[in-house]
Amino acid sequence: xxxxxxxxxxxxxxxxxxxxxxxxxxxxxxxxxxxxxxxxxxxxxxxxxxxxxxxxxxxxxxxxxxxxxxxxxxxxxxxxxxxxxxxxxxxxxxxxxxxxxxxxxxxxxxxxxxxxxxxxxxxxxxxxxxxxxxxxxxxxxxxxxxxxxxxxxxxxxxxxxxxxxxxxxxxxxxxxxxxxxxxxxxxxxxxxxxxxxxxxxxxxxxxxxxxxxxxxxxxxxxxxxxxxxxxxxxxxxxxxxxxxxxxxxxxxxxxxxxxxxxxxxxxxxxxxxxxxxxxxxxxxxxxxxxxxxxxxxxxxxxxxx
Amino acid sequence: xxxxxxxxxxxxxxxxxxxxxxxxxxxxxxxxxxxxxxxxxxxxxxxxxxxxxxxxxxxxxxxxxxxxxxxxxxxxxxxxxxxxxxxxxxxxxxxxxxxxxxxxxxxxxxxxxxxxxxxxxxxxxxxxxxxxxxxxxxxxxxxxxxxxxxxxxxxxxxxxxxxxxxxxxxxxxxxxxxxxxxxxxxxxxxxxxxxxxxxxxxxxxxxxxxxxxxxxxxxxxxxxxxxxxxxxxxxxxxxxxxxxxxxxxxxxxxxxxxxxxxxxxxxxxxxxxxxxxxxxxxxxxxxxxxxxxxxxxxxxxxxxxxxxxxxxxxxxxxxx
Numbered sequence: 001x002x003x004x005x006x007x008x009x010x011x012x013x014x015x016x017x018x019x020x021x022x023x024x025x026x027x028x029x030x031x032x033x034x035x036x037x038x039x040x041x042x043x044x045x046x047x048x049x050x051x052x053x054x055x056x057x058x059x060x061x062x063x064x065x066x067x068x069x070x071x072x073x074x075x076x077x078x079x080x081x082x083x084x085x086x087x088x089x090x091x092x093x094x095x096x097x098x099x100x101x102x103x104x105x106x107x108x109x110x111x112x113x114x115x116x117x118x119x120x121x122x123x124x125x126x127x128x129x130x131x132x133x134x135x136x137x138x139x140x141x142x143x144x145x146x147x148x149x150x151x152x153x154x155x156x157x158x159x160x161x162x163x164x165x166x167x168x169x170x171x172x173x174x175x176x177x178x179x180x181x182x183x184x185x186x187x188x189x190x191x192x193x194x195x196x197x198x199x200x201x202x203x204x205x206x207x208x209x210x211x212x213x214x215x216x217x218x219x220x221x222x223x224x225x226x227x228x229x230x231x232x233x234x235x236x237x238x239x240x241x242x243x244x245x246x247x248x249x250x251x252x253x254x255x256x257x258x259x260x261x262x263x264x265x266x267x268x269x270x271x272x273x274x275x276x277x278x279x280x281x282x283x284x285x286x287x288x289x290x291x292x293x294x295x296x297x298x299x300x301x302x303x304x305x
Numbered sequence: 306x307x308x309x310x311x312x313x314x315x316x317x318x319x320x321x322x323x324x325x326x327x328x329x330x331x332x333x334x335x336x337x338x339x340x341x342x343x344x345x346x347x348x349x350x351x352x353x354x355x356x357x358x359x360x361x362x363x364x365x366x367x368x369x370x371x372x373x374x375x376x377x378x379x380x381x382x383x384x385x386x387x388x389x390x391x392x393x394x395x396x397x398x399x400x401x402x403x404x405x406x407x408x409x410x411x412x413x414x415x416x417x418x419x420x421x422x423x424x425x426x427x428x429x430x431x432x433x434x435x436x437x438x439x440x441x442x443x444x445x446x447x448x449x450x451x452x453x454x455x456x457x458x459x460x461x462x463x464x465x466x467x468x469x470x471x472x473x474x475x476x477x478x479x480x481x482x483x484x485x486x487x488x489x490x491x492x493x494x495x496x497x498x499x500x501x502x503x504x505x506x507x508x509x510x511x512x513x514x515x516x517x518x519x520x521x522x523x524x525x526x527x528x529x530x531x532x533x534x535x536x537x538x539x540x541x542x543x544x545x546x547x548x549x550x551x552x553x554x555x556x557x558x559x560x561x562x563x564x565x566x567x568x569x570x571x572x573x574x575x576x577x578x579x580x581x582x583x584x585x586x587x588x589x590x591x592x593x594x595x596x597x598x599x600x601x602x603x604x605x606x607x608x609x610x611x612x613x614x615x616x617x618x619x620x621x622x623x624x625x
Contacts, residue, residue, distance in 0.1 A: 028411065028456065131365075132365075194406065195401055195403055195406040195407045196406060196407055196408055196409040196410070198362065198401070198407075199399070199401055199407040199408070199469070200409070201360075201362050201393065202360055202362060202393055202394065202398060202399035203393060203394030203398055203399075203421050203472060203473070203476075204389075204390045204391060204392070204393035204394035204395060204421075204424065204425060205390075205394075205420070205421070205424065206387075206390050209420075209424075213412075213420070214409055214412070217409075217411040217412065218409070218410070218411050220411075
């Protein structure tokens with residue numbers, strides 16, 4: 001069946017050219033935000049993360065107990081009136097420790113990702129923009145970094161230096177940037193041959209400005225996405241290290257070391273609430289970061305409407 | 306009158322492991338202050354590479370192997386990269402074919418134009434902002450405050466090309482290289498942009514090196530025409546002489562290839578063949594294989610660029 005009846009015409013382009021007078025300039029960020037809020041999972045993730053961040057910031061106000069106050073008589077108390085989420089093997093309030101632990105986990109996550117994004121972006125941008133020998137050298141260096149048995153080295157580094165928040169951040173930043181640098185390099189390889197880059201060169205803009213002021217903003221989308229996913233990854237890695245006893249040292253609570261003290265079989269069988277809540281906290285937070293990262297990826301992708 | 310730009314025996318090529326692809330093969334060109342020159346030729350004849358050689362922005366691995374480029378008596382090929390950055394934009398700027406892609410999509414018009422003015426003129430942000438509004442007014446915008454805050458995708462092609470011209474003109478360069486400035490625009494906008502470039506030239510006495518294959522644009526804007534073929538100049542003359550009395554068979558062919566409204570309707574003329582690969586070693590005139598008037602000598606000897614009439618040179622044995 002023909003789509004149009006006889007004598008019927010289709011008016012092509014009946015939308016008038018948008019007159020600038022009528023419409024306020026739409027910022028890129030506004031468009032991205034509108035696309036982001038269409039993704040329900042990402043919005044849920046974002047709200048959850050905002051709550052967690054809020055809880056971490058106001059942990060001292062929100063926590064019902066001192067996170068390090070031990071009441072040995074109440075050890076492994078089940079969830080109830082006094083201890084909403086139960087108590088741990090030393091009689092400390094799990095809810096309070098979770099709130100303070102969120103601080104540690106999020107600080108480690110955000111700061112080490114900030115560090116690794118910074119290194120990765122600088123290396124990737126320079127390699128991708130200049131290409132040739134500089135690119136080959138930097139990328140082989142990245143290959144070496146990736147081939148390193150990083151978990152092993154991580155463990156050595158953490159045992160060599162005292163395991164503390166700053167050591168952990170340093171270690172994660174040093175080992176986390178390679179993925180970002182490859183990503184940024186790839187973006188720069190395509191962006192550097194755009195005509196606006198050539199146009200910027202013809203008006204005499206120096207290279208460092210072209211790299212950081214002209215090309216980098218165009219590569220921001222993938223970088224933000226990779227950072228978001230990276231935070232989740234670091235929180236997971238911190239939990240794993242803490243679980244091995246190489247992360248944040250007790251009594252400072254972190255979600256990982258809370259799990260560590262719950263790892264004996266009797267506790268896991270008889271006092272399920274103790275390992276359950278830190279586990280859920282890690283799971284939900286990492287999941288939320290992944291949802292938000294996916295949402296941002298779609299929002300930044302101009303091909304997805 | 307003193308020459309603003311003099312190019313002597315410029316040779317540009319793209320070396321590879323096996324051989325070098327020659328893009329510009331011994332080009333001589335000069336532009337006087339306030340003069341408008343059109344560089345005309347088919348795709349691949351080396352006209353864009355000539356302009357990138359002047360800017361020293363040849364796409365890698367392209368390199369200039371010989372020749373000199375004098376700009377106001379300074380040898381551009383001997384300047385350091387930093388010194389060259391001060392020439393680009395301030396002394397010589399460039400306008401590109403695609404206004405859609407030559408503006409950065411994530412920066413506002415204001416950010417892009419203010420940056421150049423700040424960088425080259427050392428003005429503070431407020432003064433640079435005022436100067437950029439002045440430039441935007443000059444190229445025909447009325448609501449300049451709003452335009453500064455706009456992103457390029459919100460403007461039409463013609464408006465973008467005006468912005469590009471404003472950026473190129475913002476530091477009052479002495480020479481503008483316009484690489485097919487109107488090719489991507491529709492005809493009515495083309496006329497506006499050409500008008501604008503003419504006015505700017507009159508007002509600031511800026512020299513223009515116009516690179517185009519559109520002979521209509523040439524007749525609108527240029528004083529003098531340089532016809533290029535396979536990296537060489539084949540004919541050079543004032544714009545009226547070129548159209549009235551083309552000497553070189555290639556120029557003749559080019560002018561012949563323009564569809565005309567008047568006259569009878571015939572099959573549109575096209576020059577047979579393509580620009581030959583410049584890698585092959587030619588004995589003789591590079592145009593000879595495609596030339597309708599070629600005779601035996603053309604395939605053996607290389608013709609020189611010779612002055613046939615006053616201010617009218619051609620590289621052809623027909624006139625020797």
